[in-house]
Amino acid sequence: MQLKSVTSQSPWLPLVLIAPFFLWGTAMVAMKGVIADTTPLFVAGVRLVPAGVLILGASWYWKLPQPKGWKAWLWIGLFALLDGFLFQGFLAEGLARTGAGLGSVMIDSQPIAIALLSSWLFGEVIGLWGGIGLLIGVLGISLIGLPDGWLLSWFSEEAVTWSWSWQNLFNNGQWLMLLAALSMATGTVSIRFVSRHVNPVVATGWHMILGGVPLFALSGWWETEQWVNISASGWFALGYSAIFGSAIAYGLFFYIASQGNLTSFTSLTFLTPVFALIFSNLLLGEILTPLQWLGVMLTLVSIYLVNQREQLAQKWKKNTIPPVFKQLEPVPERIPENPLTHPKH
Template structure:
C-alpha cells in the first residue's frame, strides 16, 4: 500500500468510526432510524448532484452493461448496510456495533472462497472459526437484556455482510469509472429504496434536537459522501486486501469516540469477543490464504 492509499484509508477509517457515534446521537436526539438514514442520503445525493453540475466537471454516465450491477451494489452496500447499522444501533452501543462491522472481512473471506474460488489453508479456516466465535462472544456480551438486543446484533451483522459484498464487487469497476463517479452512482441508487421512510420526515425534523440535526448533517457530508469517495480512491490506489486491513483499527477509534462523546463503553465480554473476532480476521488475511484470485477478475 503506497503512502497515498494509506493516508486516504486512514482518513476514511477515522471518518467512518465517527459515524457510529453520530448515529447514536441522532437516534437519542429524536430521529427515527429510517428518517435518519434518509436525511443522510438526501444530503449526500444532493452533494453529488451539485458536484456534477459544477462548471468544468467532467462526469460520465454509467455504461448500459453496468447499470444492473450499480443498482444492486447501491441497494446492498448502501441501503441494506445503513438500514442494518442504524436500526441495529437502536439497541446496540456504538462501540459494539463497530466491532461487529469490524468482523466484515470474515464474510469477505467466505465470499472469496465460494465466489472467487480462493483457497484457504489450515490457518484460514482457524481464523474464520475464531472470527465467528468472536462474533458469538460479542453477542453474549450484548444480549440478555431484551429480545430487541438480539435483533440489533442481527441487523448489524447483516450490514457487515452487505459491506463485504460492496467491497468485493466495486474493485473492478474502479478501472472504468472514477472514484467520485462510482460513489455517486451507488449513492443515488442506494437512496431510492430509502424513500420508503419519507412519510413523517418533516414532523420528525421538527421534533429532533439541534445536536441530532448537526449529527445528521455531519453524517450526510463526511461518513456518507466524503468517506466513500476517499475509500474508493484508496482502493483504486492500492491492493484491496492491504487497504481493507485498515478497517481493523475502526472499532478502536469508534470505542474511544463513543467513550469521549457519549460516555458509552462496551461490556468487557463484548470487547473480548471483538479482540477474538478481529484477530481471526487478521489470521485469515495474513496467514490463511493459499491461493488468491485477484478481485480484478470478478466480472
C-alpha cells in the same frame, strides 16, 4: 486532481487507508446520539442523498467521466440496492433496536464474507495466517461489543441463562445488523465489477442518491415527526455523518476497494468498533471493560496478521523447512585460464 496519485504517496498511505474506518466509527457515535430524536429511515436517507450530491459535485469538478451505457447504469443500480438502500436501511433500523457496541460487532463481521467472496471470485489467497487473523478479528470485535454477562455465561452451567441470552440476542436488532453487514459485503465485492464500466468515485455518488431516495420515500410513508425534535447539535451530528461518515469515507473506501486487495483492505474494518469505543468513551462517557480492552488488542493483532499474511507465510516457510531440504545455490564452474591469452602478472 488525480486520486490515484494521492493514495500512492507512501507517507500518506496509512492515513488514507485508515481514514474511512475512523470516520465510520465516529459517525456511529454521532448517529447513536441523534437517532433517539428522529426516525431510522430518515437518518439513513440523510446519510446517503446529501453525501451523494457532494461526491457527484466533486466528480464534475475533477471532470471524472460520467456513466455511459445500460451496463454501467445496471451495475450502479445493483450497487445502490446492495450498499445504499439495503445496507443503510438495515443499519439505521438495527441501530435503533440495539446497542452501538453490539451493532458494530454484527456490522464488522463483513470482512469474513468479503474474504470468502474475494477468494471465490477474484482468486485472492486468504492463507493460513489470513484465516487465523480473521478468526482473531471476529473474537476481538465480539469481546468489544457483546455484553460481558452474555460472554461469561458461556462458561456457566446454567441453561436458563444461556437460553434467555440467545433469545434476547436475536430479538433486539442483531439480525438487522447482520443483514446490513452482508449487504455491505456484497456491495463491496460488486465494486470490482462496477469499476469496469464507470469510475468508482462517480459510481459511489450515484449509488448514494439512487439508494437514498427510496429511503426518504419509505420514511415519508411510514414515519412521522422525522425532524421535529432534532436539536442544533443533532443536525450537526447528522451533517457530520453525511459529509465525513458517508461522502468522504465511502468515496475513499470504494475507490481503494476497486484498486487493491479486498481481503487486506477490508480487514481494517475491524478498526471501526475500536474508534467507536474510543470516542464513545471520550464524548459519551462510556467506560471500556477489561474484556473490551482485550478485544481491542486482539483486533489490532488480527489486522496485522491479515495484512502481513504473505510475509508471515514466507518467513514461516523459510524457518520451518529443514536445511537439508533447502535448495543450495549451484557453485559457478571455474573456466580454466588460457595461458596463451591470459596476461602474466
